[in-house]
Amino acid sequence: MSRSPNKLNVHALKWQDGQLSILDQRKLPEQVQYNHYVTAPEVAEAITDMQVRGAPAIGIAAAYAVALSVRQHYVTDKAAWKSLLAADMALLAASRPTAVNLFWALNKMQTQLDSIAGNPIAALQALAEQIHQQDITANQTMGTIGADILADAQGLLTHCNAGALATGGYGTALGVIRSAYASQTRQVFAGETRPWLQGARLTVWELSEDAIPATLIADSAAAILMQQGKIDWVIVGADRIAANGDVANKIGTYALAVLAKYHGVKLMVVAPTSTIDFAMAAGSQIAIEQRAESEFLPDCYAQAGSLVSAWNPVFDVTPAELIDVIVTERGAIFEPAKSGVAHLSD
Numbered sequence: 530m531s532r533s534p535n536k537l538n539v540h541a542l543k544w545q546d547g548q549l550s551i552l553d554q555r556k557l558p559e560q561v562q563y564n565h566y567v568t569a570p571e572v573a574e575a576i577t578d579m580q581v582r583g584a585p586a587i588g589i590a591a592a593y594a595v596a597l598s599v600r601q602h603y604v605t606d607k608a609a610w611k612s613l614l615a616a617d618m619a620l621l622a623a624s625r626p627t628a629v630n631l632f633w634a635l636n637k638m639q640t641q642l643d644s645i646a647g648n649p650i651a652a653l654q655a656l657a658e659q660i661h662q663q664d665i666t667a668n669q670t671m672g673t674i675g676a677d678i679l680a681d682a683q684g685l686l687t688h689c690n691a692g693a694l695a696t697g698g699y700g701t702a703l704g705v706i707r708s709a710y711a712s713q714t715r716q717v718f719a720g721e722t723r724p725w726l727q728g729a730r731l732t733v734w735e736l737s738e739d740a741i742p743a744t745l746i747a748d749s750a751a752a753i754l755m756q757q758g759k760i761d762w763v764i765v766g767a768d769r770i771a772a773n774g775d776v777a778n779k780i781g782t783y784a785l786a787v788l789a790k791y792h793g794v795k796l797m798v799v800a801p802t803s804t805i806d807f808a809m810a811a812g813s814q815i816a817i818e819q820r821a822e823s824e825f826l827p828d829c830y831a832q833a834g835s836l837v838s839a840w841n842p843v844f845d846v847t848p849a850e851l852i853d854v855i856v857t858e859r860g861a862i863f864e865p866a867k868s869g870v871a872h873l874s875d
Contacts, residue, residue: 539693539735541586542593544658547600549593553580554694558734569598569617576624576631579725583695584768584804585664588630591621592657595638599653614642627777627818627844629769629806634660664697667801667858668704675705675764675799675856676712682761685709686718686751689779690731691766691799701766701799703735705856710741717743718760720751722779724825724841748781755792763789767800774849774865775812776800780842786851795853802857807874812846819843 543550543563549572550563564580566572572594575581581590598617602610618635625631641656642649679685685706689695692703700707709715717736722728729745736743746754754760763785769777776782776798789796809815822839823831830837849866859873 538738540698541581541583541694542589542661542697544593544661547597549590549597551575551581551590552694554582554731555580557694557730566594567597568601569594570620572597573617573620573624576621582727583690583766584628584630585668585696585701585801586694587625587628588634588803589657589661589664589697591624591631592634592638592660594621595635595642596650596654596657599642600650603648603650625818626816627768630801630803633803661697664801664803665699668696668699668701669708670858671701671799671801671856672699672704672708674861675797676708678797678854678856678861679705679709679762681713682709682715684716684718684754684758684760684762686720686746686754686760686763686785687732688720688728688748688763688765688782688785689722690727690735692732692735694731694735695766700735701801702764702797703732705764705797705799706736707739707741716759717741718754719743719745720748720781720785721745722781723748725843727779748784751785752788752792755788755794760789760792760794762795762797764797764799767798767804768844769809769815770798770800770805770855770870771809771812771815772805772807772871773811773869774852774855774862775815776847776849776852776855777812777815777817777844778847780845783845783847783851786847790851796847796851797854797856798847798852799856802859802873805857805870805873807871812848815844815846817842817844817846 548567553562602613692700719728719732733743767776820841825841826839855862855865
Protein backbone atom coordinates (compact mmCIF):
# COMPACT_ATOMS: atom_id res chain seq x y z
CA MET A 530 0.00 0.00 0.00
CA SER A 531 1.39 3.40 -0.97
CA ARG A 532 1.76 5.97 1.77
CA SER A 533 2.79 9.61 1.71
CA PRO A 534 6.13 10.32 3.40
CA ASN A 535 5.87 12.50 6.49
CA LYS A 536 7.23 16.00 6.37
CA LEU A 537 10.96 15.69 7.01
CA ASN A 538 11.98 17.41 10.23
CA VAL A 539 15.73 16.81 10.02
CA HIS A 540 17.96 19.62 8.72
CA ALA A 541 21.74 19.52 9.01
CA LEU A 542 22.15 23.08 7.74
CA LYS A 543 20.01 26.21 7.83
CA TRP A 544 20.84 29.53 6.15
CA GLN A 545 19.01 32.58 7.43
CA ASP A 546 19.73 36.29 7.84
CA GLY A 547 23.33 36.03 6.71
CA GLN A 548 24.38 33.27 9.07
CA LEU A 549 24.80 29.52 8.81
CA SER A 550 23.22 27.33 11.47
CA ILE A 551 24.75 23.86 11.80
CA LEU A 552 23.09 21.02 13.68
CA ASP A 553 25.81 19.73 16.02
CA GLN A 554 25.71 16.03 15.16
CA ARG A 555 28.18 15.16 17.91
CA LYS A 556 25.39 15.78 20.44
CA LEU A 557 22.70 13.67 18.75
CA PRO A 558 20.44 11.99 19.65
CA GLU A 559 20.43 13.22 23.24
CA GLN A 560 20.47 16.90 22.33
CA VAL A 561 19.34 18.82 19.26
CA GLN A 562 21.56 21.90 19.20
CA TYR A 563 22.20 24.33 16.36
CA ASN A 564 25.41 26.37 16.40
CA HIS A 565 25.37 29.66 14.50
CA TYR A 566 28.30 30.90 12.44
CA VAL A 567 29.13 34.09 10.56
CA THR A 568 32.75 33.47 9.48
CA ALA A 569 34.43 30.89 7.26
CA PRO A 570 37.03 29.78 9.86
CA GLU A 571 34.19 28.92 12.24
CA VAL A 572 32.57 26.76 9.58
CA ALA A 573 35.91 25.13 8.73
CA GLU A 574 36.32 24.18 12.38
CA ALA A 575 32.77 22.80 12.47
CA ILE A 576 33.62 20.59 9.47
CA THR A 577 36.90 19.43 10.98
CA ASP A 578 35.28 18.65 14.34
CA MET A 579 32.46 16.72 12.61
CA GLN A 580 29.64 18.96 13.79
CA VAL A 581 28.61 18.60 10.17
CA ARG A 582 29.58 15.47 8.23
CA GLY A 583 28.63 13.63 5.08
CA ALA A 584 30.18 14.60 1.75
CA PRO A 585 27.24 16.58 0.28
CA ALA A 586 26.57 18.46 3.54
CA ILE A 587 30.27 19.31 3.87
CA GLY A 588 30.24 20.75 0.34
CA ILE A 589 27.14 22.82 1.03
CA ALA A 590 28.58 24.11 4.31
CA ALA A 591 31.77 25.11 2.50
CA ALA A 592 29.77 27.00 -0.15
CA TYR A 593 27.95 28.96 2.54
CA ALA A 594 31.28 29.58 4.27
CA VAL A 595 32.65 31.19 1.11
CA ALA A 596 29.56 33.41 0.99
CA LEU A 597 30.19 34.38 4.63
CA SER A 598 33.85 35.14 3.88
CA VAL A 599 32.97 37.37 0.94
CA ARG A 600 30.36 39.17 3.01
CA GLN A 601 32.86 39.76 5.84
CA HIS A 602 35.95 40.79 3.91
CA TYR A 603 34.47 42.69 0.97
CA VAL A 604 32.71 45.04 3.37
CA THR A 605 35.56 45.53 5.86
CA ASP A 606 38.69 45.51 3.66
CA LYS A 607 38.14 46.19 -0.02
CA ALA A 608 41.90 46.40 -0.63
CA ALA A 609 42.74 42.94 0.69
CA TRP A 610 39.45 41.05 0.56
CA LYS A 611 40.53 38.69 -2.22
CA SER A 612 43.63 37.52 -0.37
CA LEU A 613 41.65 37.16 2.85
CA LEU A 614 39.03 35.12 0.99
CA ALA A 615 41.74 32.93 -0.53
CA ALA A 616 43.10 32.20 2.94
CA ASP A 617 39.63 31.23 4.14
CA MET A 618 39.11 28.94 1.16
CA ALA A 619 42.45 27.25 1.80
CA LEU A 620 41.38 26.67 5.39
CA LEU A 621 38.12 25.13 4.20
CA ALA A 622 39.93 22.91 1.68
CA ALA A 623 42.10 21.51 4.47
CA SER A 624 39.18 20.71 6.77
CA ARG A 625 38.41 17.16 5.45
CA PRO A 626 40.59 15.52 2.76
CA THR A 627 38.42 12.65 1.48
CA ALA A 628 35.03 14.23 0.71
CA VAL A 629 35.31 15.40 -2.90
CA ASN A 630 32.10 17.47 -2.65
CA LEU A 631 34.08 19.93 -0.53
CA PHE A 632 36.48 20.71 -3.37
CA TRP A 633 33.70 20.59 -5.97
CA ALA A 634 31.76 23.27 -4.08
CA LEU A 635 34.83 25.45 -3.53
CA ASN A 636 35.65 25.26 -7.24
CA LYS A 637 32.12 26.28 -8.19
CA MET A 638 32.26 29.25 -5.85
CA GLN A 639 35.69 30.28 -7.19
CA THR A 640 34.50 30.04 -10.81
CA GLN A 641 31.53 32.25 -10.01
CA LEU A 642 33.75 34.72 -8.19
CA ASP A 643 36.12 34.94 -11.16
CA SER A 644 33.24 35.97 -13.42
CA ILE A 645 32.13 38.93 -11.27
CA ALA A 646 33.57 42.40 -11.75
CA GLY A 647 31.65 44.25 -9.05
CA ASN A 648 30.20 43.46 -5.65
CA PRO A 649 30.15 39.63 -5.37
CA ILE A 650 28.14 39.25 -2.15
CA ALA A 651 24.67 38.64 -3.60
CA ALA A 652 25.89 36.34 -6.39
CA LEU A 653 27.96 34.14 -4.08
CA GLN A 654 25.13 33.81 -1.58
CA ALA A 655 22.70 32.94 -4.36
CA LEU A 656 25.06 30.25 -5.67
CA ALA A 657 25.46 28.69 -2.22
CA GLU A 658 21.69 28.56 -1.86
CA GLN A 659 21.41 27.06 -5.32
CA ILE A 660 23.97 24.35 -4.48
CA HIS A 661 21.94 23.52 -1.38
CA GLN A 662 18.61 23.28 -3.22
CA GLN A 663 20.07 21.33 -6.13
CA ASP A 664 21.39 18.74 -3.70
CA ILE A 665 17.92 18.26 -2.21
CA THR A 666 16.41 17.88 -5.68
CA ALA A 667 19.14 15.40 -6.67
CA ASN A 668 18.49 13.36 -3.53
CA GLN A 669 14.79 13.12 -4.28
CA THR A 670 15.53 12.02 -7.84
CA MET A 671 17.98 9.37 -6.61
CA GLY A 672 15.41 8.22 -4.09
CA THR A 673 12.91 7.52 -6.85
CA ILE A 674 15.47 5.78 -9.10
CA GLY A 675 16.83 3.64 -6.27
CA ALA A 676 13.40 2.67 -4.97
CA ASP A 677 12.39 1.47 -8.44
CA ILE A 678 15.50 -0.74 -8.56
CA LEU A 679 14.69 -2.25 -5.16
CA ALA A 680 11.22 -3.22 -6.38
CA ASP A 681 9.73 -5.52 -3.70
CA ALA A 682 12.96 -6.19 -1.78
CA GLN A 683 12.23 -6.39 1.95
CA GLY A 684 15.46 -6.51 3.96
CA LEU A 685 17.53 -3.33 3.63
CA LEU A 686 20.79 -2.71 5.49
CA THR A 687 22.50 0.68 5.59
CA HIS A 688 25.83 1.76 7.06
CA CYS A 689 26.93 5.06 8.60
CA ASN A 690 24.51 7.93 7.95
CA ALA A 691 23.68 8.93 4.39
CA GLY A 692 20.45 10.74 5.11
CA ALA A 693 19.22 14.29 5.52
CA LEU A 694 21.90 14.79 8.17
CA ALA A 695 24.63 14.08 5.62
CA THR A 696 23.17 16.08 2.73
CA GLY A 697 21.19 19.18 1.90
CA GLY A 698 18.08 17.21 2.80
CA TYR A 699 16.26 13.90 2.19
CA GLY A 700 19.45 11.85 1.83
CA THR A 701 21.28 9.59 -0.61
CA ALA A 702 21.12 6.02 0.76
CA LEU A 703 18.40 7.01 3.23
CA GLY A 704 16.65 8.89 0.45
CA VAL A 705 16.29 5.59 -1.40
CA ILE A 706 15.07 3.91 1.79
CA ARG A 707 12.60 6.76 2.41
CA SER A 708 11.20 6.49 -1.10
CA ALA A 709 11.08 2.69 -0.93
CA TYR A 710 9.33 2.73 2.44
CA ALA A 711 6.77 5.22 1.12
CA SER A 712 5.57 2.61 -1.39
CA GLN A 713 5.52 -0.40 0.96
CA THR A 714 6.72 -1.53 4.37
CA ARG A 715 10.33 -2.74 4.46
CA GLN A 716 12.55 -4.14 7.19
CA VAL A 717 15.28 -1.55 7.66
CA PHE A 718 18.49 -2.47 9.48
CA ALA A 719 21.21 0.03 10.42
CA GLY A 720 24.73 -0.92 11.47
CA GLU A 721 26.00 0.97 14.51
CA THR A 722 29.05 2.16 12.48
CA ARG A 723 32.09 2.15 14.70
CA PRO A 724 33.92 4.11 15.94
CA TRP A 725 31.74 7.27 15.78
CA LEU A 726 28.45 5.37 15.90
CA GLN A 727 26.80 7.37 13.13
CA GLY A 728 24.34 4.54 12.59
CA ALA A 729 23.38 4.26 16.26
CA ARG A 730 23.37 7.99 17.02
CA LEU A 731 22.19 9.45 13.72
CA THR A 732 20.58 7.03 11.26
CA VAL A 733 18.07 5.31 13.51
CA TRP A 734 17.25 8.66 15.13
CA GLU A 735 16.70 10.29 11.75
CA LEU A 736 14.50 7.42 10.55
CA SER A 737 12.46 7.50 13.73
CA GLU A 738 11.96 11.26 13.28
CA ASP A 739 10.52 10.41 9.87
CA ALA A 740 8.27 7.66 11.33
CA ILE A 741 10.23 4.83 9.68
CA PRO A 742 10.90 1.85 12.02
CA ALA A 743 14.51 0.64 12.04
CA THR A 744 16.45 -2.13 13.73
CA LEU A 745 19.93 -1.29 15.03
CA ILE A 746 22.58 -4.01 14.81
CA ALA A 747 26.19 -4.32 15.89
CA ASP A 748 28.44 -4.03 12.84
CA SER A 749 29.64 -7.58 13.43
CA ALA A 750 26.06 -8.92 13.25
CA ALA A 751 25.70 -8.12 9.54
CA ALA A 752 27.19 -11.47 8.44
CA ILE A 753 24.73 -13.64 10.33
CA LEU A 754 21.80 -11.52 9.14
CA MET A 755 22.91 -12.15 5.56
CA GLN A 756 23.46 -15.83 6.30
CA GLN A 757 19.88 -16.06 7.59
CA GLY A 758 18.56 -14.48 4.38
CA LYS A 759 17.23 -11.35 6.07
CA ILE A 760 19.11 -8.85 3.90
CA ASP A 761 18.31 -8.31 0.22
CA TRP A 762 20.23 -5.09 -0.36
CA VAL A 763 23.01 -3.16 1.33
CA ILE A 764 22.48 0.54 0.55
CA VAL A 765 25.23 3.08 1.30
CA GLY A 766 26.36 6.56 0.34
CA ALA A 767 29.81 7.69 -0.77
CA ASP A 768 32.41 10.34 0.02
CA ARG A 769 34.32 10.00 -3.25
CA ILE A 770 33.84 7.87 -6.36
CA ALA A 771 36.73 7.32 -8.77
CA ALA A 772 36.22 7.30 -12.54
CA ASN A 773 36.44 3.49 -12.66
CA GLY A 774 33.59 3.13 -10.15
CA ASP A 775 35.63 2.42 -7.00
CA VAL A 776 33.93 4.01 -3.99
CA ALA A 777 35.34 5.54 -0.81
CA ASN A 778 32.84 5.47 2.03
CA LYS A 779 32.75 5.15 5.81
CA ILE A 780 35.12 2.54 7.25
CA GLY A 781 33.37 -0.82 7.26
CA THR A 782 31.72 -0.43 3.86
CA TYR A 783 34.35 -2.61 2.17
CA ALA A 784 33.75 -5.37 4.75
CA LEU A 785 30.01 -5.24 4.07
CA ALA A 786 30.65 -5.40 0.33
CA VAL A 787 32.75 -8.55 0.72
CA LEU A 788 30.10 -10.14 2.95
CA ALA A 789 27.35 -9.18 0.51
CA LYS A 790 29.19 -10.72 -2.45
CA TYR A 791 29.70 -14.00 -0.57
CA HIS A 792 26.06 -14.23 0.51
CA GLY A 793 24.50 -13.16 -2.78
CA VAL A 794 23.25 -9.85 -1.36
CA LYS A 795 23.24 -6.86 -3.68
CA LEU A 796 25.09 -3.61 -2.98
CA MET A 797 23.78 -0.20 -4.02
CA VAL A 798 25.83 3.00 -3.73
CA VAL A 799 23.83 6.24 -3.87
CA ALA A 800 25.57 9.56 -4.48
CA PRO A 801 25.19 12.72 -6.57
CA THR A 802 27.57 13.29 -9.47
CA SER A 803 29.28 15.98 -7.35
CA THR A 804 30.75 13.04 -5.38
CA ILE A 805 32.46 11.65 -8.48
CA ASP A 806 36.10 12.62 -8.92
CA PHE A 807 36.33 12.37 -12.69
CA ALA A 808 40.05 13.22 -12.61
CA MET A 809 40.84 10.24 -10.36
CA ALA A 810 41.32 7.03 -12.31
CA ALA A 811 40.94 4.51 -9.50
CA GLY A 812 40.13 4.23 -5.81
CA SER A 813 43.73 3.40 -4.94
CA GLN A 814 44.50 7.10 -5.47
CA ILE A 815 41.95 8.31 -2.91
CA ALA A 816 43.48 9.90 0.19
CA ILE A 817 42.02 8.16 3.24
CA GLU A 818 41.57 10.47 6.19
CA GLN A 819 43.20 9.33 9.43
CA ARG A 820 41.54 10.72 12.53
CA ALA A 821 43.30 11.21 15.85
CA GLU A 822 44.00 8.20 18.06
CA SER A 823 42.26 10.03 20.90
CA GLU A 824 38.90 9.72 19.10
CA PHE A 825 39.14 5.93 19.32
CA LEU A 826 41.57 4.97 22.05
CA PRO A 827 40.19 4.53 25.61
CA ASP A 828 41.60 7.12 28.00
CA CYS A 829 43.38 4.49 30.07
CA TYR A 830 45.63 3.70 27.08
CA ALA A 831 46.21 7.31 26.03
CA GLN A 832 48.91 7.84 28.62
CA ALA A 833 52.62 8.46 28.12
CA GLY A 834 54.49 5.18 27.94
CA SER A 835 51.44 3.11 26.98
CA LEU A 836 52.18 0.12 24.75
CA VAL A 837 48.72 0.41 23.17
CA SER A 838 48.16 2.61 20.12
CA ALA A 839 45.23 3.03 17.72
CA TRP A 840 44.80 3.08 13.95
CA ASN A 841 41.82 5.21 13.03
CA PRO A 842 41.08 5.47 9.28
CA VAL A 843 37.57 6.79 8.78
CA PHE A 844 37.04 5.58 5.21
CA ASP A 845 37.81 2.54 3.11
CA VAL A 846 37.59 1.88 -0.63
CA THR A 847 35.19 -0.65 -2.13
CA PRO A 848 36.28 -1.92 -5.57
CA ALA A 849 33.76 -1.45 -8.36
CA GLU A 850 33.53 -5.20 -8.97
CA LEU A 851 31.82 -5.60 -5.58
CA ILE A 852 29.13 -3.00 -6.41
CA ASP A 853 25.93 -3.97 -8.22
CA VAL A 854 24.69 -0.46 -8.98
CA ILE A 855 25.66 3.16 -8.45
CA VAL A 856 22.65 5.48 -8.37
CA THR A 857 23.09 9.17 -9.26
CA GLU A 858 20.66 11.94 -10.14
CA ARG A 859 21.61 11.34 -13.79
CA GLY A 860 20.64 7.69 -13.68
CA ALA A 861 21.85 4.29 -12.46
CA ILE A 862 25.02 2.50 -13.54
CA PHE A 863 24.64 -1.26 -13.22
CA GLU A 864 27.82 -3.33 -12.88
CA PRO A 865 30.04 -0.23 -12.72
CA ALA A 866 33.19 -2.35 -12.98
CA LYS A 867 32.38 -2.85 -16.67
CA SER A 868 31.93 0.80 -17.65
CA GLY A 869 33.05 3.00 -14.77
CA VAL A 870 31.31 6.33 -14.24
CA ALA A 871 33.44 8.72 -16.30
CA HIS A 872 30.73 8.98 -18.98
CA LEU A 873 28.55 10.90 -16.49
CA SER A 874 30.84 13.92 -16.90
CA ASP A 875 29.49 14.54 -20.41
